[in-house]
Amino acid sequence: MESLFPGRIDMGLGRSVGFTEGVRRALGRDKQDADDFAEQLRQLLGWFTGEQTDHPQVHAHPAEGLRPAPFVLAMGSGATIAAEQGLPLVIGDLSDPDRMQRGIDTYRDGFRPSRWAEHPYVVISGTVAVAATTDQARSLLIPEAGSAAYSRTRGSFRLWRRRPRSKRGRWPARNGRTTKTRCAATSTARRRRWSRNWRRSWR
Template identity: 70%
Template sequence: MTLSSDGIRLSVLDRSRTREGEDGSQALRDTVRLAQRVEELGYHRFWVSEHHSVPGVAGSAPTVLAAAVAGATSAIRVGTGGVMLPNHQPMVVAEQFGVLESLFPGRIDMGLGRSVGFTDGIRRALGRDRDDAERFGEQLTELLGWFTGTQTAHPQVHARPAEGLRVPAYVLAIGEGASIAAVAGLPLVVGDLRGRERMLSAIDAYRSAFRPSAWAREPYVVVSGTVAVAGSEEAARRLLIPEAWSLAYSRTRGVFPPLTPAERVEELTMTEKQRGFFESGLRGHVYGTEEQVGEALERVVKESGAQEVLVTTSTYDRAALLDSYRRLARVAGMAGPADAEG
């Protein structure tokens, strides 16, 4: 199976996960380096994320990091997966993307989410409330209006240099958020691959309610999730272990920790509750050999009708992660110069 033969795009979202014994600056620099490598491999776009007050994630300012990624690359599309719009004033978001698009014309994506800070303390620090997520549709309309010059929330105010520019906007959502994307006539990014029925239901609802707009004439679906490829199914599964343990630890300790080597995790004595969360964190992802992953992704694309797959894999071993992306590029028939070691 060759995804490229069906016109399916393959992209990457990196969350700038920290590793045990390393600091945030190392994680951010490695995100930029990974972007350079996946550009060489032929991936369509590279996105970065927004997380606040999470010990294991360094990516807290996605537009700043996107600028660093765009400056270090030359052709790959760069964007956010996503800017959490309820955390920000729409005008400021428009200005930031206007600057990015002005500096890197034709390469910037504006991925937008509706989540707000996940604890009361974070929300207070951001000056936001849990209910702000319910205003996502209103905020999205205002944000797009800053680019078109049609926003009415603040008469005689203009977002410079955003006004007049067209930065492609994507909505990261499921459920109600998918409906908002449909009404706005925007592409939808939906995940994860583990919740297949919920994902497919959201996609069906999105397509049914989609209204053509100046931003997109037809529905466009990006499915996102973890994809790990290695020389054997077991080796690919081991790539999932560090993230699965971090999730299990966060569910039982309330803190999302840096990634730990797989071999260390395998030696841990887990409580019954931790073991349950850990095993759950390993299930439902797409992983295996190149042939196995190719077949699995073919099913995902066939079931969803997606035009693009956004890979969100995190693991401790960066060399193994790059190898996974290299193998995945071969699965998609797009491996470039970085197919060689390096």
């Protein structure tokens, strides 16, 4: 992509090794692999600079010689790694500003200039919802929170749609049927299935 669009590609690099165990197995990784992030980062960037030493007879083309902007996505120890390797930092935890500020201070204090960045460079990432009221803004974030929880437990991303409330504060009906009617219909269907199964068991 850097070859197609020079100077327009940002490369985000983080310690995450997959949301769930199934995803980690598919990637051939385990949770412990995150502990080796610093060395993996050096090796990856070495393919672009031509300085990687693990496979001296191998060269990556067209990556070698290109300079996509690398950003380390971090909250804790990743900020220290970004500082040591002289890389820009993306950090985000708006729910705990003090923790976020400590991470930024650690990064700036320990930053070492590199060919990738001469000075500390920080991007603060956060999820922001804009609405007329706080409650409305919070309701906009519910689908994203649900999708995040689903992806972390199931290993796949699901689109959650927020159903708008009516003026009376109730969920609107679907297909012309009220929620109460749907529940009654579901209960009736379940009783019928139970009755059929019960009769079959006595035949």
